Amino acid sequence: MPLVTTTRTGLVDQVIAQMRELVSSGEWPLGRRIPPEAELVTALGVGRNTVREAVRALAHAGLLEVRQGDGTFVRATSELSGAVRRLCDSELRRVLEVRRALEVESARLAATARTDEDIRELETILGIRDSAVHEQRDREQAVAQDTRFHMRLVDASHNPVLIELYQGLSEAVLSSVASTLDPEASPEQHISHTELLEAVRDGNPERAAAEAGGFLEELLSRIGEDTGT
Structure with missing residues (x-):
């Protein structure tokens, strides 16, 4: 432009x-x-x-x-995102807590509101993400696709207010993914999103919410272990 x-x-x-x-x-x-x-x-x-x-x-x-x-x-790409970044700079735990609140509800909604196109795109994104993670060849690609998966899952909720709020968090989400994706970890140590996608695809809102909250709880527990809290 x-x-x-x-x-x-x-x-x-x-x-x-x-x-x-x-x-x-x-x-x-x-x-x-x-x-x-x-x-x-x-x-x-x-x-x-x-x-x-x-x-x-x-x-x-x-x-x-x-x-x-x-x-x-x-x-930042918007005033909302800029405000979030100011609040969340160097506060990984805070970002993950906010992500948990938004992503759990997004997964719950997506399980009943998702379309066939949503599922196809999520499967494609997750496949690229998992390939990059398991082959340990491209950390930047793994981070980008992991972030994209979460953004697309929120889109699948088809709740415009929730989508707008999460988009405002996009840079903080990317930063948190980069901070928690360990390039030295073995493929087995990386968190899988397969069960989360399956729950959304199967139309099971409670299981989808549990899967979305579960992996974020795991990340939060890892931070606690690293900091000794």
Whole structure:
């Protein structure tokens, strides 16, 4: 999405809106540096102060992160996600507790609301995830596909409010998956999601909820063991 020259009214709000859209659409990817100030000034046809004010506003909202001497980076894809990241930074246990609350109910709903397409896509994603985990060849792929599986399972609940809440947690989910997926573990030590998918496919909401809560409880117990709590 190209930047376009703004009109002279509400300049800061217009710049904020354009930058927010570039972030949420993925045009400015998560974790990447955005164009430098001089380039933004030229592309938008506004002054440096306008650009700086817009950047400050988006940084305050949690979407951008200004690193002195290094530039400005995309920190989150929405205000909700930015707020979650501020609350959850370095708090893996808190993220897992929130995931447990949302994913248990999502699994319960998905067991009765899922479509054939939902199941096919979940099976495909889980197959790719398990292949990457078991062959220990691509940790980045394993993390990405594990995260994708959980996101897609929540989508299968077909509850728009629950889906929106979970999407706001997406970066924290990815970070928690990366933190709990041990590249040195044997394939047998990795948590399986096969039983969870089977419960959803079989239309068994109670078993699906139990499976979703069970693996997160296991992760929480591992953290407790690591910290001695």
